[in-house]
Amino acid sequence: MRNWLFRYRFKPLKSYSRSRWKRLRPLGLGLIGASLIALVSLLPALAQTSNTVERQEDAVIQQYSLPRSTPPAPVVRPPSRPASPARPAPQRPSPSPATQSRPAAAPAAPPATAPLSEVIAAEPEPEPEPTPPAPALSQYILQFNRSPVVGNALQMQGILSQARLGFTRPRHWQVESAKIQIRFRQSPALYADRSNLTVRLNNRHLGSVPLNRTEDEIGNVLFDVPANLIEDFNTVIMEVQQHTSAECTDPTDPTLWTEILPDSQVVLNYRPQAIALDLTNYPYPFLDRLGLEADRLTYLRPKTVDSLWLTASGRYQAAANRLSNGRPIQTRLVNQLDQLNGQDRLVIIGTPAEQPALAGLDLPFAIKDNQVLDGNGAPLPNSVGVLMVTTAANGEVPVLVATGNDPAGVLKAVQSLVQPADRQLLTGQAALVNQVSEVPTPDPRDWPGYLPKDARQLLLADLTTQDNQPFQDTTVDGLPIPPAIEIPLKSLPDEQILRGSKFTLRYSYSPGIDPRRSSVTVILDGQGIGGERLQSANGGTDSVTVDIPPELVTPTSTLAVQFYTFPDVAINCGAMPDQPMWGTVHSNSSLELNRANVVNLPDLKRLQTGFPLTAPQDLSQASFVLPATPSDGDILILLQVSGRLGRLSQAQSVKLGAYLADGLPNEARQHNVVAIGLRDGFPLPEAIQSGSGLVLGNQFGRQLNQTQMQTFADEAGVIQAQVSPWNNERLLLGLTAQQPAGLTEVQQVFGQDALFSRLAGDTVIVQRTTPNPSIYNQADYQVTTLSQRPTHTVDRRGPISRSTAFLQANWVLLPGGILLLALLLYGLSQLFLNRLSRPEEIQ
CATH class of the missing domain: 3.30.379.10 (Chitobiase/beta-hexosaminidase domain 2-like)
Structure with missing residues (x-):
C-alpha cells in the first residue's frame, strides 16, 4: 500500500515538473542572458575598485619605518635675564659645603654565603638622574613709551577720565612678583581733597593716590601687584577724578588735566620655564x-x-x-x-x-x-x-x-x-x-578685509572688522561725547570710487538727550562728510544719507560715526544724569558705491597695501630674482620683502617663487618681478639703467634726466618701480644700492612700519642721517621720493563705463560737443533736403 502510494505520488510529480520546465525554458534563458550582460557592464566598475584598492595599498606601503626607539622630547631652557638692567643682580648665598647634598654611598657587597634573595635585595638601586637647577630669577622692565598711543604723555582731561594700556605675559614665564610704577604730572589748579588717581590691573584695584602735587612736581607712585593677577593678556587702567573746587567744578574747564609720563613702567620678576x-x-x-x-x-x-x-x-x-x-x-x-x-x-x-x-x-x-x-x-x-x-x-x-x-x-x-x-x-x-594638498589660487581681486569685489550695494554686515569678524550692531555710551564707532571702508587697491557714492547710516539713540545740542556726525579719515541733529528727546531710531567724496576713499580709509549726546538737564558741578546716554550704529546701514576698476602703474604708494605683488593673495604672481651668487644682504632683503608681503596678505597658502639671475624662467617674467642686488651685478640691469628716471652709474655716479653727478661713498638704498617690459599689467620692482650698506637701508624700509608708510612715487632713495638710527625717530632717516617714469593705466572697465567716465571727467567739453553735433546734423539735413528739391526744379 505504501509503495503504491509512493509510486502514485512520484510519477505525477515527475511528469508535472518536466512539463513545467518546458514552459519556463525561454524565461530561464532570458534571465541567464540578462545576467551576462549585467556582468559585462560591471567589469569597468570592478576594475576601478581594484585600482582604488591598489592606491590604498600604495598609501600603506608609503608609511615608512619610524625610529624604533622614541627619543625624549627635546627641551629648550631659555636663558635668564639679569635681575636689574641698571644694577648688578644681588648675589644669592650659596650653601655651605657641610650642608650640600651628596649622593649616598653604594652599600657594601653582601657576603658570598648570603641567600640569593638577600643578595638581590642588597644590590644598589640606580641613582636618579640629576634634576637641572632652577632657573635664576629674571627681571623685565616694560616702559609705557613702548606703546604708540602714549607718545610724549597720556592725556586725561575732564572731571572723569580714563586711560588703558595692555601688555602680555610670554608663554614660558612664571611670574613671581610684579610692580607698576606710575609717574605723572598734574594741573596745579586741582583741588587735592576731591582729586585722585586710581590704578587697576585686570579690573582689580591696586590703589589710589591724591592729586596733591605742586606745580612742576613729578608724582612717582609704586604699586605692588600680586603674582597671580598677571595673566596672558593684561590691561592697566588709570582713572582720574579731577575737581578745581570743593563745591562746583566746570566740566569744560581746561585746567582739569593729568599726564601719565612715558617713563612709567611695569616691572616683572619671573623665572623662565623649560x-x-x-x-x-x-x-x-x-x-x-x-x-x-x-x-x-x-x-x-x-x-x-x-x-x-x-x-x-x-x-x-x-x-x-x-x-x-x-x-x-x-x-x-x-x-x-x-x-x-x-x-x-x-x-x-x-x-x-x-x-x-x-x-x-x-x-x-x-x-x-x-x-x-x-x-x-x-x-x-x-x-x-x-x-x-x-x-x-x-x-x-x-x-x-x-x-x-x-x-x-x-x-x-x-x-x-x-x-x-x-x-x-x-x-x-x-x-x-609624503604629499601636501594643492590649494587653489584665489581671485586676484579677492582681498579679505577690503570691500567685496564688484559689489555696488553693501550692508555694513558685509564688511569685516580688524578682528576679521563681520560688523555687528555697535553701541557706545558716554557723556557728552562717547567714543566714535569705526567702520572699515578699505577700497581695493586697483579701483577708484567715483562720484555718486552714498552712505546711509541707520542708528538709534537713548532718551533723555537734548535735541538742540545732540547730533550724529559721519567722519571719513578725520574729515566730516555729513550728519544731523538727534530729533527726539525720547530717543528712537533714525537714518541719514551722506555723499562720499571720491577723493577721500583710499585702501586704508575708515568711516567713523561720532555721537554727541548732551542730556536734557544741565550738568552742574559735575553732577551726572541718572540714566546713561548711548548711541547705536546698526549693521543694516548701507553703502551705495560707484566703482571703477582702474589703476595707474607704477605707484609705490599702493605698495603700502602690497599691490600689485599681493594680487592674488597667495603671492602666486610674485617672483624674486637675485644675483647668481647672492650675498647675505641680498638674501635678507628677500626675506624682509616676503615677510612684509605675508603681513599684507591673507590666504590659505604661499606660492611665491625666487630664482637666481641665470635661472629666471619666461613664465616668471610674466609675473610681478622683484629684482634684488647691488648695482654691479644686478640680475636685471634693464630695471635700473633705463633712460628715464634715476640711473645709478659707475663709480658712485647718478643721473637724473640731463643731470649727472658723481658722489663719494654712496651708501643710500634705492627702490625703483616701473611697468614690466614683459607684461604691461605687471610691475618690475628694483631694490638696489651702490654698496652693501645701501642694501641694509632697503631692508629697514620693508622692516619698519614708519619707513614703509613713506613710500610714494616711482623711486625712493633712503639713507640714514645718524650712525645709530632709532626706529622711533623718523628724522634718523632721509627719504626722498621721485616721480619720473611714464605711467600706464590699467583699465578693465567696459566701453559704456569708459564713455561715462570720460564725459564725467571732461564735462566742460560737453556743451561744445552738443553744439558741433547739432551743426553737423543741421548740415546733413539741409543737404538731404536740397537733393529732394532738385527734381522738382527740373520739371
Whole structure:
C-alpha cells in the first residue's frame, strides 16, 4: 500500500515538473542572458575598485619605518635675564659645603654565603638622574613709551577720565612678583581733597593716590601687584577724578588735566620655564604671540644657495609673518651654529648635503652619508619631506629643521608649514611629509578685509572688522561725547570710487538727550562728510544719507560715526544724569558705491597695501630674482620683502617663487618681478639703467634726466618701480644700492612700519642721517621720493563705463560737443533736403 502510494505520488510529480520546465525554458534563458550582460557592464566598475584598492595599498606601503626607539622630547631652557638692567643682580648665598647634598654611598657587597634573595635585595638601586637647577630669577622692565598711543604723555582731561594700556605675559614665564610704577604730572589748579588717581590691573584695584602735587612736581607712585593677577593678556587702567573746587567744578574747564609720563613702567620678576618642543604647538616657541620682544628668526645659510632654497625660505618667512599677527620679526643669517645666542630661533632649510650642520644635531631621524634614513636605516625617497624639532647652543635655542634627500622634498616640507590645512596635522618631534594638498589660487581681486569685489550695494554686515569678524550692531555710551564707532571702508587697491557714492547710516539713540545740542556726525579719515541733529528727546531710531567724496576713499580709509549726546538737564558741578546716554550704529546701514576698476602703474604708494605683488593673495604672481651668487644682504632683503608681503596678505597658502639671475624662467617674467642686488651685478640691469628716471652709474655716479653727478661713498638704498617690459599689467620692482650698506637701508624700509608708510612715487632713495638710527625717530632717516617714469593705466572697465567716465571727467567739453553735433546734423539735413528739391526744379 505504501509503495503504491509512493509510486502514485512520484510519477505525477515527475511528469508535472518536466512539463513545467518546458514552459519556463525561454524565461530561464532570458534571465541567464540578462545576467551576462549585467556582468559585462560591471567589469569597468570592478576594475576601478581594484585600482582604488591598489592606491590604498600604495598609501600603506608609503608609511615608512619610524625610529624604533622614541627619543625624549627635546627641551629648550631659555636663558635668564639679569635681575636689574641698571644694577648688578644681588648675589644669592650659596650653601655651605657641610650642608650640600651628596649622593649616598653604594652599600657594601653582601657576603658570598648570603641567600640569593638577600643578595638581590642588597644590590644598589640606580641613582636618579640629576634634576637641572632652577632657573635664576629674571627681571623685565616694560616702559609705557613702548606703546604708540602714549607718545610724549597720556592725556586725561575732564572731571572723569580714563586711560588703558595692555601688555602680555610670554608663554614660558612664571611670574613671581610684579610692580607698576606710575609717574605723572598734574594741573596745579586741582583741588587735592576731591582729586585722585586710581590704578587697576585686570579690573582689580591696586590703589589710589591724591592729586596733591605742586606745580612742576613729578608724582612717582609704586604699586605692588600680586603674582597671580598677571595673566596672558593684561590691561592697566588709570582713572582720574579731577575737581578745581570743593563745591562746583566746570566740566569744560581746561585746567582739569593729568599726564601719565612715558617713563612709567611695569616691572616683572619671573623665572623662565623649560619648553618641551612639539610640532603640535607650532609656531610656538619659534613665534610667541604673547612675547614682549620681537621674535628673532635666524636662518642657517646652506653651502650652496639655489632657487629652491630661496623659494622655500621666502615662503616660510611670509607664512611666519602671517602667524605673527602684526608683531615684528627680526631676521638674520648665520653660517655656523656657534654664532647663535640665547634669543635666536633657528630655522634650517635644506638637504643634509646643503646643511652639513644637521649631522651634528640630535635628531629623531638619523643622517648618514648626507642622507636622511628611516627607522630601518634605509634612505628616504627623494619626494618625501622631513620636519623635525631639536635644540642647539646647549639647549637654549630651539631648532626647526625642514629637510629631505632632495630639494623637492625640502620644499614639500616647508609647504606643509605654510598651509594651515596641512599644518594642523603635525604633531610630535618629527613628521614625514609624503604629499601636501594643492590649494587653489584665489581671485586676484579677492582681498579679505577690503570691500567685496564688484559689489555696488553693501550692508555694513558685509564688511569685516580688524578682528576679521563681520560688523555687528555697535553701541557706545558716554557723556557728552562717547567714543566714535569705526567702520572699515578699505577700497581695493586697483579701483577708484567715483562720484555718486552714498552712505546711509541707520542708528538709534537713548532718551533723555537734548535735541538742540545732540547730533550724529559721519567722519571719513578725520574729515566730516555729513550728519544731523538727534530729533527726539525720547530717543528712537533714525537714518541719514551722506555723499562720499571720491577723493577721500583710499585702501586704508575708515568711516567713523561720532555721537554727541548732551542730556536734557544741565550738568552742574559735575553732577551726572541718572540714566546713561548711548548711541547705536546698526549693521543694516548701507553703502551705495560707484566703482571703477582702474589703476595707474607704477605707484609705490599702493605698495603700502602690497599691490600689485599681493594680487592674488597667495603671492602666486610674485617672483624674486637675485644675483647668481647672492650675498647675505641680498638674501635678507628677500626675506624682509616676503615677510612684509605675508603681513599684507591673507590666504590659505604661499606660492611665491625666487630664482637666481641665470635661472629666471619666461613664465616668471610674466609675473610681478622683484629684482634684488647691488648695482654691479644686478640680475636685471634693464630695471635700473633705463633712460628715464634715476640711473645709478659707475663709480658712485647718478643721473637724473640731463643731470649727472658723481658722489663719494654712496651708501643710500634705492627702490625703483616701473611697468614690466614683459607684461604691461605687471610691475618690475628694483631694490638696489651702490654698496652693501645701501642694501641694509632697503631692508629697514620693508622692516619698519614708519619707513614703509613713506613710500610714494616711482623711486625712493633712503639713507640714514645718524650712525645709530632709532626706529622711533623718523628724522634718523632721509627719504626722498621721485616721480619720473611714464605711467600706464590699467583699465578693465567696459566701453559704456569708459564713455561715462570720460564725459564725467571732461564735462566742460560737453556743451561744445552738443553744439558741433547739432551743426553737423543741421548740415546733413539741409543737404538731404536740397537733393529732394532738385527734381522738382527740373520739371
